[in-house]
Structures are given as C-alpha cells and as structure tokens.
Amino acid sequence: MYINEHFLALPESYLFSEIARKVAAFEAENPQSAIIRLGIGDVTRPIVPTVIKALHAAVDEMAQASTFRGYGPEQGYLFLRQTIVEHDFLSRNITLEPDEIFISDGAKSDTGNIGDLLDSQCVVAVTDPVYPVYIDSNVMAGRAGELHNGKWSRIQYLPCNEANQFIPSLPKSRPDVIYLCYPNNPTGTTLTRTQLKKWVDYARENDVLILFDAAYEAFVHDEEVPHSIYEIEGAKEVAIEFRSFSKTAGFTGLRCGYTIIPKAVKGKTHDGKRVALNPLWNRRQCTKFNGTAYIIQRAAEAVYTPQGQTEIQANIAYYLNNAHTIKHGLETAGYKVFGGENAPYVWMKTPDGMSSWDFFHHLLHTCQVVGTPGVGFGPCGEGYFRLTGFGDAQKTKEAIERIQTLKPSI
Secondary structure (H helix, E strand, C coil): CCCCHHHHHCCCCCHHHHHHHHHHHHHHHCCCCCCEECCCCCCCCCCCHHHHHHHHHHHHHCCCCCCCCCCCCCCCCHHHHHHHHHHHHHHHCCCCCHHHEEEECCHHHHHHHHHHHCCCCCCEEEEECCCHHHHHHHHHCCCCCCEECCEECCEEEEECCHHHCCCCCCCCCCCCEEEEECCCCCCCCCCCHHHHHHHHHHHHHHCCEEEEECCCHHHCCCCCCCCCHHHCCCHHHCEEEEEECHHHHCCCCCCCEEEECCCCCEEECCCCCEEEHHHHHHHHHHHHCCCCCHHHHHHHHHCCCHHHHHHHHHHHHHHHHHHHHHHHHHHHCCCCEEECCCCCEEEEECHHHCCHHHHHHHHHHHCCEECEEHHHHCHHHCCEEEEECCCCHHHHHHHHHHHHCCCCCC
C-alpha cells in the first residue's frame, strides 16, 4: 500500500495546533498565569435565543414518528436554501436559484474540498498572507510543488503588505484559480466594489476561476464594500463563493455553512469542452458528503427571522466593538495597526523589528496574551501579528492594557 506522499510535504503541524501546543507548555510551567486568548478566531458569545428555540423544536421533531427525519438531501434542505436565496441575495438584487446553493458543515470544509473539481496541473494563486487551508489543501492534492524558503514552487503568491495597503496586484502571469478572502483573514482589510471589479474583469478576460471566501461578510458596514462577489457584474460566470454561519451566528460548534456555485461557472477539459461546475460539485457531495444535520439546518433557518437577525446583529456589534478596542488601544500605544473596521481581525506590525514568532513568545511570557504570528499565514505575514475581536469584552480590554505597558519602537 502506497500513501499520498504529498502529505509528507506539509509542515509538521497546523498553525493553530502549534500555537495551542506552545500555550499548553507555558501553562504547565506557569500554572498561576492568567492567559487571555486573542489568537484563534473562535466565537465566545452563546447561540442566540431564537436559534436555540428552533434547535430545541427540531430536536423534539426527531422524537416523533410523524416528524422524524432520516437521511437528508446532500445539497441541503430546500427550506434553508430558499431562505438563503431570499435573505442573503435577493435582498441585494442578486438572483440565484436554490440549486445553486449547497449547505455544508462549514466554509473550511468547502474551501478545502473544492479542489476535488480541479485538475492536478491547475496553477493556483493566493494572496499572501492567506488562510492556511487554501494552500495546505492544494499541497495535499499535489498542486503546490516544493517548499523553498516558505514558498511553494507552483503556487503564485500575490503580496499584501503595508507598501500596497494590503491590496494585491493582479497576477503577472495567468493562473487557473485565484483564492480571494474579503473581508480578509488574517489582515482584516477589505476591497471596495471598484477594486473587486478589477478581479472579476480579469477572471472573465483570462478564463480564471475565483474562489471567493466571504465568511466574514456580516461584519461589513461600509457601503462601498460588497458583501458578495455576485454584487459585481459578470461574477456569476467566474466565481464560487463560500459562506459560513460560524462567525455570523456563532455556529463554530454547531457547524453549518454553504457554497454558491452558479450554473454559469464553467471549466474545461483537456480537449477544450466547456463543463459546468455546479453538477460536478453536486456529484461530489452526493458521493462524499451525507448532508448537514436537519436540526442544524433548522437552527440556521432561524437566523433569518426578524428576531434572529436582531439578536445576531447584537453579537456582531459586540465583536466589532472588541476589534475597535484592540485597534484604538494599540494605536494609542504607538503600534501600527490595520483592519478591524469591517472585520473582526486586527493586523498589527510587530515592534522593534521582532519576528512574528518572537513577538508571540514575548507577549505570552511578558503579558500572558496569545495572538497569531503573521508568518503562519505566509511569507508576507512575517513582521506582523493577528489579534481577534472574538473574545470577551472585558478580557479584550485587559489584554490591550497589558500590551500597552510595553514600549514599542516601530
């Protein structure tokens, strides 16, 4: 039996697993430490009452023969797909059909699994820094090449840094696939409609597929920043969009998200035939996925009720206020800070020329605050550090007060 040797090319551990290991080691040596975690982007607010009520009602349905549900549709129940079309897209003058929506257990799964539709020779482009799953899943599939000095030889890196205001330039040579995440994880920055239109136009002119991660769209409040790539004319011809209830409605433990694959999006075979991706993904899901649990989909449906919207918007405002606390507090202390306005993430420049991991250890040992080293998101993340607004408000305030005691020299 031969293994998939591409797995051996991956770094030994996932970024957040490595952080957890280092923090656990510190806690073992310092059991009295009061660590505040602003690293991993997990939510802390409880599921809102309207969603909990729907979840309980769905559980009760499963206890009655007349309302019991067994295997559900792999694509998701129609009641949720129709609700998503109406509330997330028709409300923004975007026309989609329910069978262009695929319910899943989260955007992480779908962004990792979408590569099943791609040829092994496809050239992939990513913004740098970038969410690690985009690259690691392509390494597993054999599309990344070899790792040299932090970069994979077959991956095109599109630098995002202070010099270009974290707005990537179009690729110098044509890739087959481009991953875009906006609002961005990890930098917390955004693209305006005008800026995003350049990418859609480029994809249409060059027959490129855009994989657009919109997991944080609910945090957008700037009218110039789109919530969906489909707000851009022509995007339904070239873009697949991924969405999640994890950060929007606190479903990190319940697990639910969805992917939009318009029927107009097509790829091609080696003999030049054009093939729609929607039925291919449908076939993939029917083979490899058993569907998201009925009770979870009923809970997701409740997010879109008027009361559900009121409740989750209060949580979103809570997290955005935390991001403001982080950003304002660090700026006041003299740090250079980015993002945190239409996103729950704050991206800071490390002080005194420190590397990302050195700053991680410095904060952990001197302030007992945990963040995420920027280099873990790619080479261009070196010298930067991510903090998340998903923590408790009081603890977030305390963490920033601890960091403010340090004297940055930037």
